[in-house]
Amino acid sequence: MEGMTTTGTDGRALASLAALLADSTRASFCLALLDGRAWTAGELARTAGVAPSTASDHLTRLVQGGLLVEERQGRHRYVRLAGPAVAQLVEDLAGHAPAPPTPPRGLRAVSAGVALSYARTCYDHLAGRLGVLLHDALLDQGVLDRAGGLALTPVGVGWLAELGVPVEPLRVGRRPLVRDCLDWTERRPHLAGSLGAALCRRFLDLGWTVRGSGRAVRLTPAGRPALAAALGVAPDALAAPASRDTAPARA
Amino acid sequence: MEGMTTTGTDGRALASLAALLADSTRASFCLALLDGRAWTAGELARTAGVAPSTASDHLTRLVQGGLLVEERQGRHRYVRLAGPAVAQLVEDLAGHAPAPPTPPRGLRAVSAGVALSYARTCYDHLAGRLGVLLHDALLDQGVLDRAGGLALTPVGVGWLAELGVPVEPLRVGRRPLVRDCLDWTERRPHLAGSLGAALCRRFLDLGWTVRGSGRAVRLTPAGRPALAAALGVAPDALAAPASRDTAPARA
DNA sequence: CGCACGTGTCGGCCGGGACCGAACCGTGGC
DNA sequence: GCCACGGTTCGGTCCCGGCCGACACGTGCG
Structure with a gap:
């Protein structure tokens, strides 16, 4: 009675997936990656304004969560969205988020x-x-x-x-x-x-x-x-x- | 150069939306509400196994975030998904979450x-x-x-x-x-x-x-x-x- | 070979937020 | 009027997780 029978995806699974996108740094990574290209960890770190070590951590989580796939070349770590399904997910979510009142600056x-x-x-x-x-x-x-x-x-x-x-x-x-x-x-x-x-x-x-x-x-x-x-x-x-x-x- | 011009939804907006679903209790609320009916705060609290006060808090956030709409009747607070668009969002997200290895119990x-x-x-x-x-x-x-x-x-x-x-x-x-x-x-x-x-x-x-x-x-x-x-x-x-x-x- | 660079790891700090219990408030029944 | 009940508000606790700096590691260049 207490556990309830959701008979489908359970709340924890949904939450852990959503949690991957629930951080502004990781979210900005995914938005940047929406261009479909592969980015290096450093590039993403710079555009998001965080330390490389922080970005590395986030990328590991996103890859483990299946949202991103990585491809290592030499001393670079390239990542891109795992597929069209992930891209659609990010798009949909972004589409429902309120439009930012961001009049461009310079x-x-x-x-x-x-x-x-x-x-x-x-x-x-x-x-x-x-x-x-x-x-x-x-x-x-x-x-x-x-x-x-x-x-x-x-x-x-x-x-x-x-x-x-x-x-x-x-x-x-x-x-x-x-x-x-x-x-x-x-x-x-x-x-x-x-x-x-x-x-x-x-x-x-x-x-x-x-x-x-x-x-x-x-x-x-x-x-x-x-x-x-x-x-x-x-x-x-x-x-x-x-x-x-x-x-x-x-x- | 540093701020980057995402020219679209900004990472924070996406993150705050995702954060609404990034908690297992709130996620289970939304999954329960996927049946399309209106639930009371107490019902949701019981099925999720949390204190009424906790549920009340979560509901307030979900309503403020636009995912749920509420309808108060007497001493009851009924909530339901804000619309088909929200339902689809939850469905999609749940569809991408890993299937739970939950063989029913009793x-x-x-x-x-x-x-x-x-x-x-x-x-x-x-x-x-x-x-x-x-x-x-x-x-x-x-x-x-x-x-x-x-x-x-x-x-x-x-x-x-x-x-x-x-x-x-x-x-x-x-x-x-x-x-x-x-x-x-x-x-x-x-x-x-x-x-x-x-x-x-x-x-x-x-x-x-x-x-x-x-x-x-x-x-x-x-x-x-x-x-x-x-x-x-x-x-x-x-x-x-x-x-x-x-x-x-x-x- | 040594240095620069991109990246990963570890420890520590700190803020946010999830949760509860207790008290409070309104509704509806007696 | 009283009480039961559903819901909310408020402190307070506690843990998770985001962030950094410092260090270690491997690659590739000179």
Whole structure:
């Protein structure tokens, strides 16, 4: 009677998982790692503003908890999120957290912020204004449809083939093909799931986009008209914000 | 350079949200509340095995954090999850937590466990073997389709109309129409989303199912053939486990 | 070989927070 | 009016865990 029969995950297990993210330093690690790349322990320590020894401790716990995986190279310890499932978990949690009243501070921070809000990676797919725009355009084009839940249409399969993205290989594993992911800056959904990741990768392969510093992404001069054509929108609609869209906010 | 520009949710916000679930007592509260009903502070305190004063404290924090909403009636304080979004968050987190190696203890616990694993509510939709069976049958019947992501088909709209469930009212709000929800006991998906909730409610209204003790649900004698017909399966496929399917584990 | 550097370990400090018991307060029943 | 009961508030205790500095270890460079 006392122990109660929860017959499912028990409170302790849930709590210990949540505890991994319940520390601001570890949380900031995970948010940083949401760019999908591998970071070294030192990098994470610096961006979080803690001593290397502290960061090392946290990383050990995150790895042991299964949220991160590590890869050692020489004297470096690279860590990254353990997979899309973990990324989604962090995204969801972050999406429910109250938006910070953080008006960027310095000039440099502002321009960096502008670049990030225009286009960035969210784990392994596109986010920011460009990500939301892609999401909306795919719905307009009939590539996606949300009449009965977000889904790829038969039309969409053809559209993807034309772009050089075969769909079948994307159906492997438990990961959903398409999924909404709430955009932090736009507060509207962009496209995630294995298809979102494949598109992001394909755009990079085609040279339509390139990675900027950190998680920022830029649309190349060649990529703009090409992507506009594929999405059936005017190239102007893809214009980057105020600053030159080729230079990533000159220092 | 030092402060870093996360340009999104900041680590502290994420951490404070996660901290709400990072305590085993609060976590067990949320898991208990996943049945979708409103519990009193005392009930939660007893099932978690803590003093009323402790529970009161925890509830205040959970309400302030926006995870729970309260409703005071006389000398009682009823709390329930703040909404489907919170329920999904807890589910997801619980789904990623390691499965507990908890072989039920006593005789009574075993039969209660059997009833629960057969059919129960998961916030506001059906879970357990019956929930998974429903999910699979809907896919077989062509009501749902996951060719391009889980979605309701045109055929499904008709099927629902026949059952007396109009679809349009379900499209309101941000909540997805259909969604997979990982079943704790079956470790396979069952149907969530506004449609999952509507079906669960409809079955209760039709008298096909009734609520048992706690979050358990039972299929009524009248409901079994009716549901079997609607799903296009043999009534035997819906048979409850070993024990009598009418008595919910006496005393 | 020795030095710099990135990382892990240990000890110690300290704050937060989980918990309880006791007293207090309002509700509802007698 | 009294009492039982559910809930809350308040001290006080105690432990967990985040943090650092100092030291040890291995890598890679000069």
